[in-house]
Amino acid sequence: MDAIVVENLTKYYGDLLAVNGISFSVKWGELFGFLGPNGAGKTTTVRMLCGLTKISSGEAYVAGYSPIRELKLVKKVIGLVPDTSNLYPELTCWDNLIFTGEMYGLGREERVRRARELLEFFGLLDKKDSKFDQLSKGQKRKLTLAAALMHRPRILFLDEPTIGLDVRSRRMIWNMIRELNESGLTIFLTTHNIYEAFNLCDRIAVINRGEIIANGSPAELKRRFSGSEVLEVSFDGKMSVEEISRIPGVIKASRSGESFMIVVSDPLSVMEEIVRKAKSKGISLNYVNLRGADAEEVFLRIIGDADA
Amino acid sequence: MLDEIRGALYIAKKDLKEYYLKPPTVSWGIAFPLVFAFAFMLRGWDKLWLASGLLTLSLFFGSTSMSAASIVFERRMKSFERLLLFPISYFGVAWGKSLSSFFFGLLSSIPTVMIIQLFLSISPHNPVLLALCIVGSALQFSSMGVLLAFAVKDPAQAMTIFNTIRFPMIFLCDVIIPVSKLPKYLSPITLAMPLTYSVEAIRYALIGNYDIVPPQISIPITFISFFVFLYLAEVLIKRSIP
Numbered sequence: 183m184d185a186i187v188v189e190n191l192t193k194y195y196g197d198l199l200a201v202n203g204i205s206f207s208v209k210w211g212e213l214f215g216f217l218g219p220n221g222a223g224k225t226t227t228v229r230m231l232c233g234l235t236k237i238s239s240g241e242a243y244v245a246g247y248s249p250i251r252e253l254k255l256v257k258k259v260i261g262l263v264p265d266t267s268n269l270y271p272e273l274t275c276w277d278n279l280i281f282t283g284e285m286y287g288l289g290r291e292e293r294v295r296r297a298r299e300l301l302e303f304f305g306l307l308d309k310k311d312s313k314f315d316q317l318s319k320g321q322k323r324k325l326t327l328a329a330a331l332m333h334r335p336r337i338l339f340l341d342e343p344t345i346g347l348d349v350r351s352r353r354m355i356w357n358m359i360r361e362l363n364e365s366g367l368t369i370f371l372t373t374h375n376i377y378e379a380f381n382l383c384d385r386i387a388v389i390n391r392g393e394i395i396a397n398g399s400p401a402e403l404k405r406r407f408s409g410s411e412v413l414e415v416s417f418d419g420k421m422s423v424e425e426i427s428r429i430p431g432v433i434k435a436s437r438s439g440e441s442f443m444i445v446v447s448d449p450l451s452v453m454e455e456i457v458r459k460a461k462s463k464g465i466s467l468n469y470v471n472l473r474g475a476d477a478e479e480v481f482l483r484i485i486g487d488a489d490a
Numbered sequence: 491m492l493d494e495i496r497g498a499l500y501i502a503k504k505d506l507k508e509y510y511l512k513p514p515t516v517s518w519g520i521a522f523p524l525v526f527a528f529a530f531m532l533r534g535w536d537k538l539w540l541a542s543g544l545l546t547l548s549l550f551f552g553s554t555s556m557s558a559a560s561i562v563f564e565r566r567m568k569s570f571e572r573l574l575l576f577p578i579s580y581f582g583v584a585w586g587k588s589l590s591s592f593f594f595g596l597l598s599s600i601p602t603v604m605i606i607q608l609f610l611s612i613s614p615h616n617p618v619l620l621a622l623c624i625v626g627s628a629l630q631f632s633s634m635g636v637l638l639a640f641a642v643k644d645p646a647q648a649m650t651i652f653n654t655i656r657f658p659m660i661f662l663c664d665v666i667i668p669v670s671k672l673p674k675y676l677s678p679i680t681l682a683m684p685l686t687y688s689v690e691a692i693r694y695a696l697i698g699n700y701d702i703v704p705p706q707i708s709i710p711i712t713f714i715s716f717f718v719f720l721y722l723a724e725v726l727i728k729r730s731i732p
Contacts, residue, residue, distance in 0.1 A: 200673060234571060236731055257575060262575055268568045269569065270508055270569055283503045285501075353549075
């Protein structure tokens with residue numbers, strides 16, 4: 183059986199349908215991304231899989247155990263890093279990790295060894311005796327991640343692991359997530375950060391309004407949903423967005439500083455038409471660049487298609 | 491079962507480490523009963539009769555203040571959810587929270603005992619029974635505090651709500667006014683309050699007499715209510731999961 187199997191999982195909060203019959207599976211050793219805008223149902227799904235939210239209907243198996251019927255067994259094999267760093271503020275980093283180890287039934291020697299190992303891995307050994315409350319945002323995130331790893335879980339759930347972090351801390355956490363996954367840990371990561379999902383994950387499920395609307399590897403999603411390329415051009419004279427938008431084959435045109443960003447389905451014919459138009463106006467092209475659609479454009483396309 | 495006991499003890503140890511110096515715990519759990527005991531011992535009418543009430547009161551405020559601080563604070567900070575992720579039952583979590591309150595209740599009663607000894611030098615009527623009654627009462631109050639802490643909807647209002655419940659009990663539960671001297675229509679309320687049974691039990695063990703509830707009833711009630719409150723706290727934890 184796969185690491186996580188979800189079948190028709192549904193969650194209602196009163197009358198509000200938060201998750202609408204989603205199904206997916208995560209393979210062992212995979213870094214699986216759950217990508218979606220705020221309020222899409224990502225956190226609710228993670229909480230249902232971890233037993234922090236009741237499942238309204240459907241089935242789920244985490245490491246082969248049901249969060250409905252075998253919650254204690256599920257809890258033993260998972261680690262969760264919630265979207266807020268919620269360790270105990272008055273306890274030191276060391277005490278927080280030791281307490282976590284105690285609650286998972288690790289022996290005294292093992293807890294000490296594991297806590298030291300994790301503090302070292304996350305570069306927090308010098309903060310060992312600092313209270314959790316005294317750490318920076320990035321350090322708090324790292325320690326919360328360390329606590330989730332104390333008992334060597336088989337599956338790690340990361341709920342928006344880099345939310346609110348600066349670029350440096352974010353990249354540091356990304357590297358650590360990669361390293362953990364390379365060591366064989368199965369990771370289920372929720373994020374609204376498109377770059378995070380496309381750069382880190384082996385496979386991504388895109389969720390919007392409680393429904394999974396696309397599922398595949400980042401490369402597959404790009405292939406399936408881009409279907410278009412982006413032409414960047416600038417001129418040495420006056421040209422308007424409206425004029426470019428009227429060219430056949432232009433899906434969308436916008437201005438970005440001196441340049442135009444033109445989403446096109448047939449770049450060659452559009453390019454020819456742009457050159458012809460420029461000539462007729464007595465102006466010439468300063469700059470031309472053709473590139474594939476980026477992750478953000480793919481994501482907007484997926485969400486856009488689903489909303490249409 | 492062993493895992494549950496061990497988990498509960500670790501939660502208690504963690505709570506004591508984290509919350510014993512929190513302002514609400516110190517002010518309401520130690521300072522208030524201490525000042526109260528001192529004031530009554532200085533000006534009290536029947537010091538021997540009052541001693542049991544004051545001792546029970548310090549157990550009551552100590553235990554319930556710890557639960558109020560630890561649970562309410564953790565619910566507000568979302569760190570309470572961490573406990574729900576550990577492989578331990580909800581009953582185990584409630585039990586752990588209750589144990590930290592129990593230990594803190596016992597510790598916070600020591601200054602009051604010293605004040606009472608300073609004024610009275612009592613030798614208890616039945617020391618073994620007194621120890622049993624103190625343990626029973628502290629258990630009862632600790633699980634009651636845990637239950638109340640989960641029942642409070644808005645954590646920011648917790649201490650106000652706790653005091654709204656605790657203060658009337660001082661006057662209705664035999665602490666400073668004998669229940670037999672209260673108007674008859676208040677009896678049902680008095681008998682519904684857990685504090686009444688603890689005061690009566692401790693009074694019997696300390697001075698050998700009681701007001702209206704005999705020790706054969708008051709002592710078992712302290713232990714039974716501990717389990718009832720704990721069970722209800724478990725139900726509330728379960729219900730708190732959306």
